[in-house]
Amino acid sequence: MAGILMWVTALAPVRNRLFNLFHGTHQLYIVLFAFYAWHVGKGNMGKCMGGVFLFFIDRFLRMLQSRRRLTGVSARVLPSGIVELKIPIKQGFEYNALSFLYINVPGISRLEWHPFSAASSSLNASSTISVYVKPLGDWTCSLQAAIVENLATRSLGPKLECPFPLKLHAEGPYGQESNYFLRYKNLMLVAGGAGITPFLAILNDLLKRHQLKQQEAPVCVQVIWCVRSISELSTLRDIRPAQICPSFTDGLTLELEVFVTRDDAKNDFTQFNSKKLEFGDTCTDKQDACKGDSCVKTISCLTPITSSQNLLMVAIVLASVAGFILMSGLFNHYVNTSRTSAQGLPMALDVFLFFLSTGVGIVVFGGGVLLLWNPAWNSSRTNLTADDGRMDIKLNMDVEAQPATLMDMCTITKGPRPQFQEIFENAATRYRGEGTGVLVCGPNGLRESVALQCRAQNFKHRRAQFHFHSVSFDL
Template sequence: MWVVFVAWVVLIFLYPLKSVNYWVKDLCNHTLATFLGIEGAVFLIFSGPILVIAFLSIPYLIISRKQQLHHHEKKNSGKYGWSHRLSTFPVLVDGPFGVVSAAEVIGILSVIVFVIWAVFVYALRDLTILEETELTNKTKISYMLEISALSVGLIGIFCVAFLFVPISRGSFLLRLIDVPFGHAVRYHIWLGHLTMIFFTLHGLLYIIAWTMDGTLLQNILEWPESGVANLAGFIGLVAGLLIWVTSIPPVRKHYFEVFYYTHHLYIIFVIFLAMHVGVIFFSIVAGSIFLFMLDRLLRFCQSRNTVDIVSATCFPSGILKLVLSKPKHLQYNALSFIFLRVKEVSRLQWHPFSVSSSSLDGDQIHLSVFIRALGGWTTKINENFSSISRADESLEDQLHLHPHINVEGPYDHELPHHLMYENIILIAGGVGIAPFLAVLSDIFHHMKQGKPCLLKHILLVWAVKRSNDLSLLSTTDMNVIHSNLSNEVKLEFHVYITQESEPPSEAESRLDDNAIKSFAFPVANRRNMLSGLVGAGNNIILPGIYLITTTIGFLILVGSLNTFYINTNNIPIGWFHGILYLACMAASVFIFGGSVIGLWHLWESKFSQMSCDQDLCQHYNEPEIETRKDLCEYLASSTTIQYGIRPNFKDILESIQGHINVGVIVCGPPSLESNVAKQCRSLNMRRKIHHTIFHFHTHNFHL
């Protein structure tokens, strides 16, 4: 995989050179009359590597799954793996990029170097072409703008070749490099900005050139049978600009619906890109778009299922806990998140939430999340369940009142990072405690079952605004976890209540306790479980069959198209050929991929039904809600609770001494991430050879 990847990257860097460009054109001419078609060579050279790496990642993940944990055990004991430090060493902590690791900085610099190199080479080539032409000064300027626009467009095409890789949520590529979708979406945002900069410049240069020639309208409306379809490019550029403008932070933050709905114009963007550039240049980006289409169909099929709600708990701090039904065979790491859609609120919007339960918990047929009422979408959901809890109807009647929920995921790291260190520091802000409750439960079950776990010390730091947020701990049996972990691991809690100067009175505690409403829905109706079509977990073989079958189907359709239609009818290389090529991609995904998904779904339904019948008599036992007094007594005996102050992360991190690796995992607002990352960076840069090194991880999802 490294050989394929390095060769691929080197070829992309060298492509702007005239000699490499001619070599690719020569290969295209040799495949012109074959079943591969003129696009065959381009597809194999530029899209083939990404598919080959995806194929090879299937056996790699299967074979190395058991070996990877042992590999990390050796890596994190004694000698420090340099590659591991690059991915967990924060370099940039403030600014528009957020917290950026050393590995991400290297990636950003590599892209910048490629852009500068490509612009430089294309500029030299364009100047050489210009010197060889005999034109007037005005015509030379116009011609220079046109050939510069073409060069800029080519750079944009290579950006698109990577653009769709990070947003393939269940992609083998993301699992291979162990990048969760919550992090990968940032790379998509960065690549999206870069892509639209070049495509916008590409369009502007042409518009200026055509305006100088007095042929603007004529050229924009041009849609020839062969060659470049300018009108298709103009339509695609307008769609891209709408996506770009509505994705800037102010719009995305304050008008999320506008951002979300407009982003679906990517379908128009891809279709008209294929018609504009034609089959040859579209073959450069076909690999990543094909993988995205595969992932999108899986997500669509998974999200059709309505998942049953097992129970709901409403807390006075505006937080809702939902427990959802899942099949027993569906496994996931503790630091996972899922996407939820509630039809009664919006049929299109999907929002991510951290999973607050371990797949090893109890009967293993439930998954829970916490939802804090912040925006309009989450507020409506909380109000809906609050009204159900106040209703006078029986539970059977309430079953028809609760919202219909669809789920995508869970998505997570391929490896559980919280089990890879001897010492971990979990830093949470507010409802960010949710995934760490899953982490504590997961560690407890790993040790109980004798599974590999390096942990010797856990420090949990939790900053909340008010003490009523402490009731979230009552949803987990903290006494059992603490008493069992304390035999194997040193477990410390540091709680900071920032907006209260003293503990609440007994009357206030009773009032908050009465405000906690928990209710369960009937077990007999709990038949619809979360599907395992998407997500990391332990399912590799079936997604691998899906990927390989669909790719073979795509090659069969393209080969048949070229053999029986394109070559025999001498179809010109233009917009029609490009849209037929894209149609083959879509048809292979729906026909061949859909067949695999259908069989997969039948197997999963049968397996889940058997599991459901066996477990139907089991009732979900929500941990008994402790009173505020009992909970505070427990916390006082096992934690440090401080009122009216914020945590001093410099002192907290410096309190860890020794020649050890410490995993620091943060879940909270961006300001909390930046603060902790800044301290980790400072201590790592000042550390001596035998001092502690802090490995920074974040568990957040920012759109």
Template sequence: MAKYFLLLLKFLMIILAVVWASLWIMKPTQIWTRKWKEAEEAARTTIFSSNGLDFVVYSFPIILSVIIGFVYQHLKTDEQRRRQRRSLISSLSNPIIVNSFVGVLSAMEILVIFMFIIFLAWTFYVRVSNDFEKMVPARKLMKLNIWQYKTFRMATRCGLLAEACLALLLFPIMRGMTVFRLFGVQFEASVRYHIWLGTLMLSFATLHGAGTLFIWGIKSMLQDEVFQWQKTGRIYLAGEISLVVGLVIWITSLPQVRRKKFEMFYYTHHLYTIFIVLFLFHTGDRHFYMVLPAIFIFAIERLLRIIHSRPETCILSARIFPSKAIEVILPKEPSLKYTPTSIIFIKIPSISKYQWHSFSIASSSLVDDDTMSIIIKCDGLWTNSLYDLIQGMPINGLDQRAQRCIPVSVEGPYGPASTDFLSKYDSLLLVAGGIGVTPFLSILQEISSTRRNNFPTKIQLVYIIKKSNSISILNSILPLLTNKNSKEFNLKLKVYVTQETQSGATLGDMIREFSQVETITFETEHISYSPNGHGSPILKAVIIGFTSLLFFVLLVTFSHVFFPWPKKGSTKEKNASSFVDLIVMLTFFLSIIIGVMVYSVLRLKSLRKQQHLMEFKNKGKEMNASSLQSNRNLDEHEVHFGARPNFHDIFSNFPNETGGSYVGVLVCGPEKMKESVASICRLRSQGSIKTKKPYFNFHSLNFTL
């Protein structure tokens, strides 16, 4: 029965999303325009008003789809995992385009991009065609010749394309978004979609603004129009400022600026609130309802994330590796369960009060009940400051050695809803570069601890490092490397040390040489909070549903309070556009604030019930070199010096060494390495069905901002 209920929820999600997309497709047509005007006219004299109609039709379908998605996610976690099989969707996730400019694109991504481009072209064509049909009377009214009128109208319609991009812009960066979690989309991929949509939106907005200003300049209308704050219709000044703000956000988001001046990127990105408010004033409330769902849900999720990340905990212990990498052990509630490849965001106020940094979790919640660990490579200003802080060196002029603990704020974990994506493979090929091995540590611990038949047990890990001392990062999976029981778990390791040349050194020699890891334990008696995740999916569904219903009620109420019931046939133009927009904005903020306050009360009650842990047993697994000296199983793994791996040979030998007809290839590391592996996956999987060769299914786990 539960299975059919989940199928029903999934069906409803898809139907509502399709309905919302269909509205965008139908909106440019004359049939929709005529019918919609009739519906609005009828709604104005009812209790719901035209504003209520706009919200219910244009915004609520996708909001309801997200609510159902959270309910589905809550029920899905309790469903028994079962063996998955290779499907068409899995095949569509493999690389089709591998390019240094656009990265790695799968068939599914190309299909979605193609459909979105077709939609934009359709919208632009229909809108411009309708404008050109009315060209003669319209251009005479505007006193423009043919080419000026066409240029002006095409520039105007570019603004609608920017609006379509804005409607989707915020969905990819919602960290707890159900769609991406349910389909196992990595946060790195969704951030890439956000970047593409933002660039496309500002390109259309720039064409819109530049084309309009160009025609105004020709007609000597710039001074009359540019600085006008119109009482009715579109407010041009708001649009101009909004475009400038958007361009500032885009420029500071470029890799050249973002990587060198991260704080500039971080702070200017918060100008999006000004951009959205000015967009509302420029386009008016009718257009705002089309982009409202993403803004509405993003605002709720952003505030909930702030609530969850406000309590501070402390670092329990830290382990310093010879390669200047550190493993930080943090407390967590035993009830907090997360999936492999999950990431957390942490902030350390003693280093920076505002900077949040993301890290892959290196531990498994099935192995460590009350702790979780992250491994950090110290090669930047913030990470080096953390390294000094842990060693007790002065930070920002303060002597940290007298500090009893290191306060830290934690947000997350965020990751796929389940590990079901692993169960469809016969075997796994894991390719890691340097610190990119971190998510694989959690995957290996998870698989080895489940003891279930639905996960692959034949795994090969290709680990590429610059120096031998980085081998100590594999400490947490050393028991798996020495376990040669092929019936339960078989892990084969291939290490490539690219910047050293040695002869005869084995993995055991490297482990024994770099096994000296310094462990620093901090006092934990003052810990009063343990991270317990980012909230229940069902509670998020309730809050979003409550807030959207409250928004609708307030919107209808304010519409009748501030705007008297009009007689049938009257228009809304008697009211100032900016005043109508202010009412919509007031309704938005009131509903969001009340909804978040309700959530805060519920959250506070749950925190009071939380049993704070006074002792933590897992302070970090010590590396015992003496116990490894007699274990020759380590020497059976391969070690190569002075060269990068030949992936063609690795893929060719993989069937004989590990076996399996359906192989999951997971990659985390430098972009060039990822592109190389993706290219070989694409070549090796072509015609694999007909020739019965192993099929390699590619996944990228990279995450870089």
């Protein structure tokens, strides 16, 4: 019955419209595993225990990561209404350009976890990771409303200052194991609406790689972005290519084409654009939130991205397996020999000891390796830095002969939607005989249109080869 419920709620119509039901129902996997083991017995359960064991290890590590409440988070509402969150990370935190985080705000919902793409690059050595939240559903609209209300309250004076307690939890980063876009000499990035976010991370990453003189970085990047309102371009203001790589024009050709299909009227968020809100544990400022400490709780990366993290995962798995074997042997020897019945242990007790051995192996032995590997993991903190302040100073500096922001580099077309056939015809002529990576992030219709054009151009003789990639974290 539990398996049937999980299967029905996993169907796309139910999952997309009733995600909370889908998420809650899938917690029945424990019931499913338990009754399956009691039904088939411990011997048959061992045939599929390898995958189940790895799944439980993953769930254990995700639980450890997600239970930490992050502090020192800053938020800002852009003119388009999009919320920018800057989440503190510890030094050495690495993630790929197309990574995403799962974020939970208990003040809105304790059960809902939502994925958001990273808009920054770990190569910038920043103390924060940026994500953009577009208010489309109930959860995102509630987050925006709480932040806007707090900003309005703060503007009334210090006596009414009591910030919204953004107790934020995060899991991740997840996503691609490698930056596959680096293997292409040319890139076409096609985005619709909030789909520009992962491409901002790619642009940040490429600019930093060109500054570091890395040879494998693409040399020609064309960005095509379709938006409804011109106010959505405010997300481009935070990236200043000349600030990241002053000589980027020598080795990188960067073109941005923006198609504004519907220019909305005035919005109510322009007044909050320049205001940034710092969140802590209490209704005080950043220093009080840390209780006199100059440090904040950050995300701890438990996903295998670097070689050291890969070794950590291997050590956790091996220790968990060793603990499982040891505990199974002890239970089988001391519990089974104490029974005088010729039939051995009842199946229910036998299966219970089997799961108990699994739990002890993962939690005690695997968790012990994690603590021994990095004793400071459970209290990951980082010093508060003045990154944002230093950035504001730099942004006020004039960089000669370079556009100030990505927004200044845009070619804006109002009215019609992009004509992908014409765009890809020109690209095929321009990149003749070369492989071009085409990354698309946006609605299904946009992805289908771009995929059709890639296929059509690839069938033509002696033209450029377009390699289509859909960027999405849909379940």
